[in-house]
Amino acid sequence: MSKTGAKISFFEDKNFQGRRYDCDCDCADFYSYLSRCNSIRVEGGTWAVERERERERAFACRCPQSGGQYKIQIFEKGDFSGQMHETTEDCPSIMEQFHMREINSCKVLEGAWIFHELPNYRGRQYLLDKKEYRKPIDWGATSPAVQSLRRIVE
Incomplete structure (x- = not known):
């Protein structure tokens, strides 16, 4: 090992x-x-x-790097524009927590995260490492349909 x-x-x-x-x-x-x-x-x-x-x-x-600090900024629109929210915790519903219908760009400032297409960590998943994502295709999605997100922790 x-x-x-x-x-x-x-x-x-x-x-x-x-x-x-x-x-x-x-x-x-x-x-x-x-x-x-x-x-x-x-x-x-x-x-x-x-x-x-x-x-x-x-x-x-x-094998994504995990552990330590976690911080992500999510944006309502592409290229880091529109409404922005920052979190350091898992979010089972971005609609309930941030009143956002979708995520069009984000900045992973610390840690590794998983975006889920549906609430409560269901549906298609996208792995995001520490970097900037200007549009959904940058994290491998064909649409901005992200309804929950969680940190990769061990």
């Missing part, structure tokens, strides 16, 4: 069977090691596994 204790294992077959690939750091393309992935076991840390949109198969993984 790595110094941080992060480890994830990918298996070609269901129920953790078949060929296996172990990873303790970011991996841009584990298909050079496996022909397919039908089960995943997280043995330590927090991981994001991304899918290749065209073929709907997992192809990359990364």
